[in-house]
Amino acid sequence: MSANAAREQEFLEYVQSGGQVESTDWLPADYRQKLIKFIEMHANSELMGVLPEREWILKAPTLQRKLALTAKVQDEVGHAQLIYRVAEDLGKPRDEMFADLLSGKAKFHNVFHYPTKTWGDVGVIAWLVDAAAIISQKALLKCSYAPYARIMKKICWEESFHILHGRDVVLAMMTGTPEQQELVQEAVNRWWGPLMQFHGNPIAREEDPMYLWRIKSQGNEEARQQFLEGYVPQIWELGLTVPDSNLGRGDDGVWVYSEPDWAELKSVVTGHGPRSQERLDFRRRFLEQEKWVRDSLVAA
């Protein structure tokens, strides 16, 4: 075993036993590369995730809802900024990350490739999409890369408020008129498929390179089970139905469900979702339109 391989093996054992490293520590090249890829996708998701919601800030039906939704989207942009900075520290400049996002080289989460059709979607996104996201993010609190794990504390704290906000929007509609209840049910029907795909295919965690390096601390299926266990009873309690006749909790506490459409997931995250290109075009338009502002900041 070469000296470098021995050093890498030592590093691997260290992170696998729960050790955390700092940006100033020696990092294996493969670890750094995987870490950047993972963190960059997370940052891109926060950034692209504001687009489906921002248009509804302008349509929010009360002053309170408008304030709450603006604050929520502001948090997401703030998260994007924090996360991009962690990736920048690892050696990839922000402009390069934006360029890779726009060219399709870097990805963002599947749920942000879909349209938001009604105010019902606004509630369901903040409640259930953020709930699915917080499950993944809580698992990052134990990430082997300490700077990333640290910012996740603030992010998880803020995300937990988003879930409360979303649930409140949903609750107001579910205790409202039949039309409002219908809007929520339609939104749940629309988002269920993407939500079940959200945590990824049920690859064994030992085979997941992100788990190997302890960037992630849980497997995809564990995360999905946690989501189902936490939220399906709440969905039912509000009088909503889930569009999956096979969904149920077994005696062993494991949820069964219809196989999510993995082909759809793959197609969507590679830029072929119903709003993928439109959202990227919108992002590109403003990045290009306001480039002179960033240039003037650099020059100052």
Added chain:
Amino acid sequence: MNERAQLLLSIADDELIIGWRDSEWTGIAPTLEEDVAFSSIAQNEIGHARALYELAATELGSDADALAFDRAPEEYRCAQLVELHLLEWAHTIARRYLYEEADRVRLGALKESADSELAGVAAKIDREEVYHRMHAELWAARLRDESRFREAVEELWPYALGVLPQELRPELARRTGLSVDSTQAIERGTHTPELAELWQEMTEVRRSIPGAQW
């Protein structure tokens, strides 16, 4: 409608509509840091609008949301400056800068008002506006050598004068170094087509199911 309610509504409408315009930048501002700042400003302005609508609502036997959303576009009393659709940074900053300067002059006068309730709200609003002014002044200083920014300020100046009543305009001119004499102010009372478009979007969900609670 009495004079007090009219005054309250004109300021509340200015704050609501500029807050709405500012929130158009949420998610798409030139930098992430600026995006967060603009969302904060938008929330403050909407919060100010709400405080003022609440005062007006007591006067008019209404509530803040009904005043903000349920009037027809022509019933709004905002100045045209805040209505303009300016999703471009030089104009956005020019408007923020001019609006904050006008608002400073207006709040200064309101804080001296004999109406203690109004003076109290004005003082509270002014404490947050201090930060908006710092933000606007910082950007105005950064962009002062950009011709597109200087042109935007000139273009918007007649609109900025229209935010204030006649007697407060010389103070605004003094603060900005622009001229009040040679400029025809664009007065409050008529609206741009942009307001009707904004109103359509702003009230779309609320109008979709009349009387529903959200």
